[in-house]
Amino acid sequence: MPVTNKRVTAADVARSLGLSRATVGFVLNNTPGQTIPESTRKRVLDEAERLGYRPNPAAQALRRGSTRLVMLLLPDWPIESSMAGFLDEVSYHLDQAGYTTIPYTRRTGDRVRPLWERLHPDVILGLGELDAAEARSAQDSGVRSVITLPVASSVAVVAGTVEQVRHLYSRGHRRLAFAQPVDERLVELGAARLDAAQATAAELGIEPLRVRPVSGNDGSARRAVEEWRDEGVTGVVAFNDFVAALVVGAAVRVGIGVPAPLAVIGQDDSLFTEAFVPALSTVRMEMGGLVRYVTEMALHAAGELVAPPEEVAPDLTVVRREST
Amino acid sequence: MPVTNKRVTAADVARSLGLSRATVGFVLNNTPGQTIPESTRKRVLDEAERLGYRPNPAAQALRRGSTRLVMLLLPDWPIESSMAGFLDEVSYHLDQAGYTTIPYTRRTGDRVRPLWERLHPDVILGLGELDAAEARSAQDSGVRSVITLPVASSVAVVAGTVEQVRHLYSRGHRRLAFAQPVDERLVELGAARLDAAQATAAELGIEPLRVRPVSGNDGSARRAVEEWRDEGVTGVVAFNDFVAALVVGAAVRVGIGVPAPLAVIGQDDSLFTEAFVPALSTVRMEMGGLVRYVTEMALHAAGELVAPPEEVAPDLTVVRREST
DNA sequence: CTGAAAGCGCTTACAG
DNA sequence: CTGAAAGCGCTTACAG
Numbered sequence: 001m002p003v004t005n006k007r008v009t010a011a012d013v014a015r016s017l018g019l020s021r022a023t024v025g026f027v028l029n030n031t032p033g034q035t036i037p038e039s040t041r042k043r044v045l046d047e048a049e050r051l052g053y054r055p056n057p058a059a060q061a062l063r064r065g066s067t068r069l070v071m072l073l074l075p076d077w078p079i080e081s082s083m084a085g086f087l088d089e090v091s092y093h094l095d096q097a098g099y100t101t102i103p104y105t106r107r108t109g110d111r112v113r114p115l116w117e118r119l120h121p122d123v124i125l126g127l128g129e130l131d132a133a134e135a136r137s138a139q140d141s142g143v144r145s146v147i148t149l150p151v152a153s154s155v156a157v158v159a160g161t162v163e164q165v166r167h168l169y170s171r172g173h174r175r176l177a178f179a180q181p182v183d184e185r186l187v188e189l190g191a192a193r194l195d196a197a198q199a200t201a202a203e204l205g206i207e208p209l210r211v212r213p214v215s216g217n218d219g220s221a222r223r224a225v226e227e228w229r230d231e232g233v234t235g236v237v238a239f240n241d242f243v244a245a246l247v248v249g250a251a252v253r254v255g256i257g258v259p260a261p262l263a264v265i266g267q268d269d270s271l272f273t274e275a276f277v278p279a280l281s282t283v284r285m286e287m288g289g290l291v292r293y294v295t296e297m298a299l300h301a302a303g304e305l306v307a308p309p310e311e312v313a314p315d316l317t318v319v320r321r322e323s324t
Numbered sequence: 325m326p327v328t329n330k331r332v333t334a335a336d337v338a339r340s341l342g343l344s345r346a347t348v349g350f351v352l353n354n355t356p357g358q359t360i361p362e363s364t365r366k367r368v369l370d371e372a373e374r375l376g377y378r379p380n381p382a383a384q385a386l387r388r389g390s391t392r393l394v395m396l397l398l399p400d401w402p403i404e405s406s407m408a409g410f411l412d413e414v415s416y417h418l419d420q421a422g423y424t425t426i427p428y429t430r431r432t433g434d435r436v437r438p439l440w441e442r443l444h445p446d447v448i449l450g451l452g453e454l455d456a457a458e459a460r461s462a463q464d465s466g467v468r469s470v471i472t473l474p475v476a477s478s479v480a481v482v483a484g485t486v487e488q489v490r491h492l493y494s495r496g497h498r499r500l501a502f503a504q505p506v507d508e509r510l511v512e513l514g515a516a517r518l519d520a521a522q523a524t525a526a527e528l529g530i531e532p533l534r535v536r537p538v539s540g541n542d543g544s545a546r547r548a549v550e551e552w553r554d555e556g557v558t559g560v561v562a563f564n565d566f567v568a569a570l571v572v573g574a575a576v577r578v579g580i581g582v583p584a585p586l587a588v589i590g591q592d593d594s595l596f597t598e599a600f601v602p603a604l605s606t607v608r609m610e611m612g613g614l615v616r617y618v619t620e621m622a623l624h625a626a627g628e629l630v631a632p633p634e635e636v637a638p639d640l641t642v643v644r645r646e647s648t
Numbered sequence: 649c650t651g652a653a654a655g656c657g658c659t660t661a662c663a664g
Numbered sequence: 665c666t667g668a669a670a671g672c673g674c675t676t677a678c679a680g
Contacts, residue, residue, distance in 0.1 A: 007466040009657060020667045025659060035665060052464035057444055058385035059657035062672045091436050100442040112415050118424040120381055140376035142331040216598050245599035252601045272596050274540055275569035277576045333673060344651045349675060359649060383673035386656045
């Protein structure tokens with residue numbers, strides 16, 4: 001029975017066993033180059049377990065000069081559900097390597113001291129950008145490596161849009177529209193996706209997409225579908241599934257048939273897409289490759305891996321349901 | 325210009341100014357009972373700023389014996405969107421009090437060392453329960469206070485269900501059904517909500533709700549609505565908006581009208597509810613009161629507030645759209 | 649008003 | 665095979 005209710009230190013374990021702090025430390029850390037007899041090793045491990053010893057991470061960090069924390073900076077996009085599995089996997093793999101993953105979603109208008117100043121991670125892996133002030137604050141906080149993944153700013157984030165356009169094209173649609181979100185957190189991403197859609201249309205030799213913002217509560221969706229109908233648009237690329245739902249909902253209410261005369265495709269394979277009537281076609285992204293990439297990039301940044309990983313191509317699947 | 329690229333310590337600031345480390349510390353910490361001349365104070369602050377000084381949190385934690393971290397243990401429920409604003413608010417208020425909020429969502433089947441062992445927060449505020457092993461690990465990790473909010477296990481979590489039943493009753497429905505989710509993370513919560521629904525039905529003097537599980541991809545929703553129709557059910561209480569969407573979608577496909585002969589109400593006011601056709605009625609919960617409660621509970625647990633806050637009643641609104 | 653110093657818990661080079 | 669000791673950066677009681 002532990003007699004004290006104060007937390008147990010390595011010194012307590014040593015004292016309880018009549019050993020030195022060093023010996024205990026060698027066993028607990030598996031320090032290479034030390035020859036500890038198996039019996040001693042076992043006694044130490046058992047006693048640490050019995051006393052409920054947990055190393056003090058503050059002391060470890062101070063001594064090592066490294067927290068072994070990896071902060072994943074996540075964009076404030078409404079994609080938490082697909083993010084969850086991704087985070088689980090990354091956390092698992094980094095944990096295996098002795099690192100702890102801290103997901104951190106900055107919000108626009110944050111009024112709080114950035115988390116890296118309070119935790120001093122070894123690495124920040126940004127799936128969103130850091131501005132100059134943030135980068136300086138991170139550097140001053142001893143963060144050794146701030147990496148912004150190219151995936152966030154480029155290919156992976158617009159690849160789904162390319163698939164949406166190609167899907168509609170392959171179904172015979174030649175006059176397309178793009179439905180933008182209004183949420184201000186999404187304007188930048190929306191612009192990037194629109195660019196990708198236009199570039200794909202140009203590649204396919206069809207006219208540019210007609211663009212309209214679509215919001216939930218202001219009639220914009222109804223106006224958009226009516227104008228698209230009048231303009232002879234037959235296929236709509238929606239920014240994501242929620243925007244697709246707004247477009248389809250408005251079309252159904254106005255009496256425009258989906259998928260004909262108006263086909264609509266979303267993106268993300270959100271939970272509700274198959275419950276919708278008509279069920280929404282969408283594009284799903286598999287996270288496996290990205291997990292490996294992010295994990296290895298973090299370990300590379302932490303100095304645990306010599307070579308950075310090769311960039312991965314996003315793994316996308318068009319899920320055709322009833323709306324196309 | 326800082327000449328070194330190593331991180332700046334308080335000793336660097338002192339040296340650069342020809343002062344002692346103590347004086348610098350007193351200024352930086354606003355230590356009471358010290359009379360530092362305003363000119364010295366300003367010099368210290370300016371120099372710290374100029375050099376980009378950031379206190380080392382590991383050293384502070386080691387010295388203080390306290391990390392000033394508050395870990396919010398979140399249930400693994402698909403409610404991230406409503407959680408986000410809540411977390412922002414709690415983080416802000418705790419930051420004002422000198423504490424940092426770490427949201428932590430445990431997943432079933434976690435294969436990772438619990439985050440509190442790696443961060444040693446002063447307080448864990450659980451909106452989910454800790455099992456015995458976790459509680460021991462938290463205690464061994466020096467967590468002073470582990471609090472499980474009564475809100476998570478009781479009133480707040482089922483109050484919405486009570487409102488759903490009352491709403492259908494007020495619209496004249498007397499034979500109700502309950503649509504359960506299949507997701508195993510939600511079984512416990514589902515059972516609690518069902519109990520609340522049955523208790524409310526008993527209070528209102530109507531017969532018990534008929535219960536069916538409803539899932540996305542197996543025809544269970546279709547079977548459920550057909551059987552409910554045959555049994556004369558006119559109102560469905562859905563576990564949440566997603567389940568409501570499945571029920572409504574199945575009803576529309578089978579040709580059962582919504583809201584008549586079958587009314588359906590969800591819960592959470594999820595993003596897509598108003599895009600749905602028919603738009604889903606739902607119950608929304610305002611987070612304001614809960615923010616205050618959680619914040620004050622955390623500060624109380626950290627020893628910063630003498631009295632614990634009074635429990636708050638959940639603030640609910642029925643949002644009637646087209647499905648009821 | 650300011651300085652010298654202790655000590656939080658850990659890891660590990662060094663000495664036996 | 666094991667121990668005595670230094671030092672990471674901080675806060676703060678104590679002495680002037």
